[in-house]
Amino acid sequence: MTQDTPRAPRAPGWTLWLPLALFVLFVGGVAISLMLPKSTDINSQMIGKPLPAFSLRAASDGRPGLSAGDFAQGKPRLLNIFASWCIPCGVESPVLAELQRQGAPIDGIAIRDHTADLNAFLAKNGNPYQRIGADDVSAVQLAIGSSGVPETFVIDGKGVIRYQHIGEIRPEEVPLMLAKLKEAES
Amino acid sequence: MLAELGLAMLWLAAALAGLQLVAGSLALTKNGEGMGGIVRPVAVVQGVLAASAFLALIWLFVQTDTSVKLVAENSHSAKPLIYKIAGTWGNHEGSMLLWVTVMGLAGGFVALVERRLPERTMLATLAGQAFVSLGFYAFLLLASNPFQRLNPAPMEGNGLNPLLQDPGLAFHPPTLYLGYVGLSIAFSFAIGALVTREVGPDFARAMRPWVLGAWIFLTLGITAGSYWAYYMLGWGGWWFWDPVENASLMPWLAATALLHSASVLAARNALRAWTVMLGVVAFSMSMIGTFLVRSGILTSVHAFAVDPKRGGFILALLAINIGAALVLFALRAGTVTEGERFEVTSREASLVFNNIMLTSILGIVLLGTLYPLVTEAMGVKVSVGPPYFTPMSAVFAVPMLVVLAIGPLLRWRHDRFKRVSPVLIAPLAVTIIAAIGFAVSGVTSIMSLIALSLAPGLAVASLLPLKGRNLLRAPLSLWGMVIAHLGLAVALFGMGADGAFTTERLIAARVGESVDVGPWQVKLGAISPVAGPNWTALEADLVASYDGDAPDNLTPQSRTFWAPPQTTSVSALHTRWNGQLYTVLGEEAHDASSKAMPTGRWQLRLWWKPFVPMIWLGGVLVALGGLLALFSRVRQDLKRRTVRARGDVRRVDREEREAA
Numbered sequence: 001m002t003q004d005t006p007r008a009p010r011a012p013g014w015t016l017w018l019p020l021a022l023f024v025l026f027v028g029g030v031a032i033s034l035m036l037p038k039s040t041d042i043n044s045q046m047i048g049k050p051l052p053a054f055s056l057r058a059a060s061d062g063r064p065g066l067s068a069g070d071f072a073q074g075k076p077r078l079l080n081i082f083a084s085w086c087i088p089c090g091v092e093s094p095v096l097a098e099l100q101r102q103g104a105p106i107d108g109i110a111i112r113d114h115t116a117d118l119n120a121f122l123a124k125n126g127n128p129y130q131r132i133g134a135d136d137v138s139a140v141q142l143a144i145g146s147s148g149v150p151e152t153f154v155i156d157g158k159g160v161i162r163y164q165h166i167g168e169i170r171p172e173e174v175p176l177m178l179a180k181l182k183e184a185e186s
Numbered sequence: 187m188l189a190e191l192g193l194a195m196l197w198l199a200a201a202l203a204g205l206q207l208v209a210g211s212l213a214l215t216k217n218g219e220g221m222g223g224i225v226r227p228v229a230v231v232q233g234v235l236a237a238s239a240f241l242a243l244i245w246l247f248v249q250t251d252t253s254v255k256l257v258a259e260n261s262h263s264a265k266p267l268i269y270k271i272a273g274t275w276g277n278h279e280g281s282m283l284l285w286v287t288v289m290g291l292a293g294g295f296v297a298l299v300e301r302r303l304p305e306r307t308m309l310a311t312l313a314g315q316a317f318v319s320l321g322f323y324a325f326l327l328l329a330s331n332p333f334q335r336l337n338p339a340p341m342e343g344n345g346l347n348p349l350l351q352d353p354g355l356a357f358h359p360p361t362l363y364l365g366y367v368g369l370s371i372a373f374s375f376a377i378g379a380l381v382t383r384e385v386g387p388d389f390a391r392a393m394r395p396w397v398l399g400a401w402i403f404l405t406l407g408i409t410a411g412s413y414w415a416y417y418m419l420g421w422g423g424w425w426f427w428d429p430v431e432n433a434s435l436m437p438w439l440a441a442t443a444l445l446h447s448a449s450v451l452a453a454r455n456a457l458r459a460w461t462v463m464l465g466v467v468a469f470s471m472s473m474i475g476t477f478l479v480r481s482g483i484l485t486s487v488h489a490f491a492v493d494p495k496r497g498g499f500i501l502a503l504l505a506i507n508i509g510a511a512l513v514l515f516a517l518r519a520g521t522v523t524e525g526e527r528f529e530v531t532s533r534e535a536s537l538v539f540n541n542i543m544l545t546s547i548l549g550i551v552l553l554g555t556l557y558p559l560v561t562e563a564m565g566v567k568v569s570v571g572p573p574y575f576t577p578m579s580a581v582f583a584v585p586m587l588v589v590l591a592i593g594p595l596l597r598w599r600h601d602r603f604k605r606v607s608p609v610l611i612a613p614l615a616v617t618i619i620a621a622i623g624f625a626v627s628g629v630t631s632i633m634s635l636i637a638l639s640l641a642p643g644l645a646v647a648s649l650l651p652l653k654g655r656n657l658l659r660a661p662l663s664l665w666g667m668v669i670a671h672l673g674l675a676v677a678l679f680g681m682g683a684d685g686a687f688t689t690e691r692l693i694a695a696r697v698g699e700s701v702d703v704g705p706w707q708v709k710l711g712a713i714s715p716v717a718g719p720n721w722t723a724l725e726a727d728l729v730a731s732y733d734g735d736a737p738d739n740l741t742p743q744s745r746t747f748w749a750p751p752q753t754t755s756v757s758a759l760h761t762r763w764n765g766q767l768y769t770v771l772g773e774e775a776h777d778a779s780s781k782a783m784p785t786g787r788w789q790l791r792l793w794w795k796p797f798v799p800m801i802w803l804g805g806v807l808v809a810l811g812g813l814l815a816l817f818s819r820v821r822q823d824l825k826r827r828t829v830r831a832r833g834d835v836r837r838v839d840r841e842e843r844e845a846a
Contacts, residue, residue: 013520016459016515016516016520017516019463019466019467019512019515019516020509020512020513020515020516023470023508023509023512024509026474026556027501027504027505027509029556029559029560030477030483030501030559031501033483033559033562034481034483034497034501083692084693084694085692085693085694085789087694087772087773087789112690112692113692114691117693
């Protein structure tokens with residue numbers, strides 16, 4: 001019977017002040033961050049960090065898949081994030097070919113792509129890649145701090161990310177990329 | 187002239203709010219009881235004045251009076267009429283005016299019709315409403331005057347953000363605001379009840395229809411907003427855990443908890459302090475959300491109206507309003523006597539569980555929304571997204587949904603689980619069958635699997651309270667609950683289906699080329715230019731055939747507005763009973779060797795989304811359930827009032843007879 005149940009202990013008085021305390025904390029914190037100057041530029045967070053472990057299946061018929069281990073081989077390499085459905089990637093292709101001609105080893109990760117579409121893309125625009133991994137859910141892309149296509153990373157011989165280039169590499173930026181690659185050798 | 191008139195009406199309304207606060211407070215003291223009589227009329231007139239000022243602003247927008255700064259900045263004479271009107275609230279000043287208008291009208295409406303509570307509580311409530319309004323009037327008049335003139339007046343206005351030029355969106359903000367700001371009534375009721383210590387079933391019954399009304403609008407507003415983001419932004423997602431979305435979700439969670447705890451208070455006189463607390467929290471979340479969005483402190487895709495200078499003002503306002511309410515709560519809640527008791531297996535206990543889970547989700551969402559601020563203060567920029575919000579809220583939502591299946595079947599105060607357990611076999615069996623079925627058919631995502639298997643069981647369970655009743659004679663409020671809970675199950679199924687079954691294709695296609703996406707075969711028929719009133723567009727003619735059926739035509743556009751110049755993609759959707767085909771047209775592909783050479787290939791984004799429209803269908807059902815409950819409450823109150831009025835007449839007659 002309900003009459004027999006012992007009286008539940010009543011919440012102590014200070015708990016009633018708890019919402020106010022939390023609210024004061026919120027107002028204080030927000031007031032401080034309102035006064036702090038804001039910058040909206042974003043630095044690449046992953047620079048200086050090793051590549052996360054990943055292993056991707058082959059994305060196209062002509063090239064093997066890609067895993068993190070392929071990078072830590074002693075020589076710096078370029079890692080290009082691209083896709084066949086990405087229009088600027090097609091624009092970037094001849095620039096990548098030029099980089100390859102000047103001796104830069106390039107690997108690719110194709111984002112949310114289909115093998116047939118990718119094969120057609122490579123047949124049309126040329127294939128500067130040594131390996132192409134398929135990232136069907138953008139998992140690796142997000143893990144290495146890339147938010148769009150195309151992007152290109154410089155990875156040194158120990159598998160550490162040294163530089164991130166956002167957007168397509170323009171012809172005038174070829175020397176910059178080669179210099180970054182040279183830098184990564186040290 | 188009209189702008190000045192509008193401004194004058196706004197000042198007058200603010201002055202009346204001041205009078206309402208002073209008179210309402212004085213009337214509560216021993217000497218000032220005479221002041222009580224003017225509070226209700228003042229509240230009504232204040233609401234009417236605010237609404238008139240808002241109508242004046244709408245009229246200025248309709249005429250495109252560019253001598254008013256706000257109109258010049260946000261409108262354009264070439265815009266269709268509906269978007270001229272929508273432009274009124276598609277900016278900071280106008281939306282703040284809409285805010286005080288809704289507050290004023292809600293307060294006036296309460297003053298006009300609410301007669302159930304003791305007059306002292308009503309006076310305190312209306313004074314509280316005026317206190318909050320006054321802050322927003324000050325903000326409007328001192329820091330964001332919507333009627334400010336521009337001299338010399340420009341020839342033409344700047345136009346409205348093209349993303350906002352959509353019929354769905356035109357009425358999304360007012361709907362959301364009716365809900366958002368309508369919760370101020372719950373806040374004021376809570377203050378009134380704390381001041382006079384009148385927290386009891388009468389208080390809950392009086393407050394409930396008002397909260398219900400605001401909650402219905404909020405539910406519809408969120409549902410419409412989600413659908414708008416889904417088809418307008420062209421990303422195919424329906425919820426992004428964006429700060430602005432969270433800002434509308436948090437008051438909804440608090441209001442949902444409040445509705446359920448108010449029904450415990452109304453029926454059983456328990457959860458007194460907690461219900462009052464939720465009344466304060468619900469509207470506080472509206473204000474905090476507004477602050478987070480408008481101050482620019484959080485960056486968001488919804489950042490249409492951001493100004494850091496205003497942040498300080500809203501923060502001060504927030505600190506005063508919420509701070510004062512929480513101090514009052516801390517001082518008074520201890521003296522609100524403890525309510526009735528109940529046992530672990532009872533309707534009350536299941537509603538308490540629902541409340542704890544809802545407030546936990548609220549805490550999770552608030553924490554995730556504020557977390558980037560905390561880390562930024564420490565010099566690290568992060569953005570918190572679905573990987574945090576979705577599983578963390580599921581941790582609390584899933585147990586809540588399980589209890590939702592059982593709770594409505596339990597009796598008040600004391601029940602035995604054995605009594606209801608035989609009935610629960612049906613939903614349990616449905617859940618298990620669904621889980622096995624979907625797992626076997628290849629659904630691998632755990633979250634989707636949970637949603638897809640829980641939803642059918644929940645749907646069955648939500649109908650159980652009707653079992654054994656005459657469906658025509660079941661009370662309307664019961665129907666309301668059943669439909670709202672069913673809506674939740676329907677929406678849950680849609681959410682699970684989105685994660686589990688959606689197929690996506692991204693391609694660059696030539697005219698005449700065909701693409702497969704799921705069971706659909708989509709052919710790019712043609713690309714042709716089309717023109718609208720203030721835009722031109724390229725339109726793709728897509729011929730889509732479902733599994734070899736007769737083809738349907740879809741025409742997604744890539745639309746270019748000229749005032750202001752901006753390109754947006756307008757998606758085209760085809761809805762079948764079992765899902766939606768979603769198509770977006772991107773840019774034309776350019777040749778690799780030269781950017782100027784077109785290739786005749788067009789970027790297409792295609793999604794086949796089975797059962798996804800159920801998300802919004804569910805949202806509408808939830809709101810419909812609320813509407814039925816509201817009808818039933820209002821009808822009961824009217825009935826009670828007529829009965830009482832008849833009784834009064836009879837008593838007066840009798841007294842007169844006896845006196846004679």
